Every structure is written in C-alpha cells, then in structure tokens.
Amino acid sequence: xxxxxxxxxxxxxxxxxxxxxxxxxxxxxxxxxxxxxxxxxxxxxxxxxxxxxxxxxxxxxxxxxxxxxxxxxxxxxxxxxxxxxxxxxxxxxxxxxxxxxxxxxxx
Numbered sequence: 001x002x003x004x005x006x007x008x009x010x011x012x013x014x015x016x017x018x019x020x021x022x023x024x025x026x027x028x029x030x031x032x033x034x035x036x037x038x039x040x041x042x043x044x045x046x047x048x049x050x051x052x053x054x055x056x057x058x059x060x061x062x063x064x065x066x067x068x069x070x071x072x073x074x075x076x077x078x079x080x081x082x083x084x085x086x087x088x089x090x091x092x093x094x095x096x097x098x099x100x101x102x103x104x105x106x107x
Contacts, residue, residue, distance in 0.1 A: 060088075 015022040053059060064071045073093065082091045
C-alpha cells in the first residue's frame with residue numbers, strides 16, 4: 001500500500017511539472033469514458049433493455065407459407081386471420097419495407 005501511495009505521489013508530481021502531458025492524459029481519459037458510456041448506452045437500448053410489451057415472452061410471428069417458403073401476408077388474408085382468430089389475444093401487422101412517397105405541388 002505504501003508503494004502505491006509513493007507511485008501516486010510521483011505520478012502527480014510529474015503531471016504537475018508537465019502541463020501538456022497532463023492535458024493529453026485528461027483528454028484521453030475523458031474520451032475513453034465518453035466512448036465507453038456511449039457504447040454501453042447503445043448496447044443496453046438495443047440488446048439488454050426489456051421489450052416495451054407487458055409479456056414479451058408471449059410474442060409470436062406468423063406468416064404465410066407457400067411451397068415451404070415464408071411469404072408476406074396480403075392485407076385481405078390478414079383481415080381474415082384477425083376476424084377468425086380464436087387463439088391469440090390480438091393480431092397486428094407490420095411491414096419491413098421502406099416506402100418512398102413523392103408528390104407534385106400544384107402551382
């Protein structure tokens with residue numbers, strides 16, 4: 001323990017004599033802490049945080065299957081599934097595609 005305190009005193013004395021090195025060390029430590037915080041914040045939000053549903057372990061995904069291939073579901077099929085549903089508490093649909101809308105302004 002005594003050696004640790006002596007080493008700490010020596011390093012602080014050297015940093016006090018060299019202000020350029022002190023600024024470089026402090027900026028490096030600050031950047032490291034900031035980058036680490038940012039990475040773990042993103043990791044938590046995307047991988048570790050619980051899903052915003054009351055019972056996420058009961059979520060399922062259903063799809064249409066033609067000749068053994070998973071296919072998207074037509075709007076009419078989804079409407080029929082939703083009306084005839086007796087198994088699930090609710091059915092919702094989403095589309096993984098991105099749509100681009102364009103329009104012309106009238107003069």
